[in-house]
Amino acid sequence: MTDDAEAELDRGSSIAAGVLAGLAFREWSIGCAESLTGGALTAVLTEMPGSSSAVLGGVVSYASEVKVKVLGVSQETVDTCGVVSDECAQEMAEGVRRVLGVDVGLATTGVAGPTKQEDKPVGRVHIAVATPEGTHVEQLDLDGERDEVRYGTVRAVLQAALNAVAPPDV
Template identity: 55%
Template structure:
């Protein structure tokens, strides 16, 4: 992974493009929203976020289709896509960024600890970045936040995620 993007740089990049962002989180439990709001000036670009830890919250708050949950589970690219699109729609932002996955200590939906999906929905469509992370719960969560920020920057710059 590259050098982490500093919050102040992210705010500057979003302001430069007159873009706003909303978050939809599961395994990161609000850490992504905290990252988005930590720099001065973030109130101009960060509209808010939803921590939808429970499956029912993903469906009720973000509008993730029950069919997506039933067919693919919440630890899936399809769910990350729907969450990012739901955050964008819910808050009327330029971009929606989502995190869903397994931080541990146990597997979920038969998927191993460290399986993470980051979604970024924007004016040019929605991309999902699959991750296979190692480490404990805290390091997986922190790496997921960093990957979500990097995915947002990639979308802002119009470059495909690696």
Template identity: 50%
Template sequence: MASRLVARLAERGLTVATAESLTGGLVVADLVSVPGASAVVRGGVVAYAYDVKAEVLGVEAALLAARGAVNDEVARQLAEGARRVCRADVGLATTGVAGPDPADGEPVGTVYVAVADASGCRAWRLTLAGERAAIRAASVQAVLARALEGLG
């Protein structure tokens, strides 16, 4: 999936950046494992802590305080923050609960991914099964797939 996304971005002359919470850098790591990724990958921010989400990526602190980090609006703000901070054409974001315990009132396996570009930003809620590593790996594939779909 990563190689297809890197190729598609390169064909279109676009760049990408990531803002990752539950995946902890796995999305950008998958992207940069592809030869030629340096032509399209601008960077990535791992934002586990609320203050990093707010201060580095611009997620509204009031939103985090009221709803936590596991929701569609936080995912959208993370993706937009990645675009802005890294000056990229496309921003990808992941946030959710990989386990072992529920978080922010959401059960394990609740994940939101988002893709932001010049035309706007969309977020998707996923309900994933499995242990922590499986949920994180599926989250990576989901956000890459959504980005590919958006590029046509």
């Protein structure tokens, strides 16, 4: 892993601490549905002391059939939009909420490289954060090598989660 990728992971860890604080404030739990990040998102969250009070688990759905069979992504979404899409990310996040029985579901899907997938460029990523208040979906176009794209994705979805769970200003 490059120094840049390690720095991205470190910054992701500091954001994860904020996410866990927000979850504790709201008394919410969290779970992850990961494709291109391959478990790195769940790993960053569980590196934090006290994470077991909020993190219930994760599903690494690297293969399309796991997205469909385990997370409940519709086959129509896979066939029409592809797995590298906002629609797939949204269904993954909402699916992991349902499967794990958590308040917050995070999802990552995209192309880490080294080659295109579904005619989408390397670095095209879709993230989603599903909460009881709704689902936020975002498309990202990240630069860098495979690890930089993966850890950039971790940081981005954690930032989106932090925005969703941060306590209101008092």
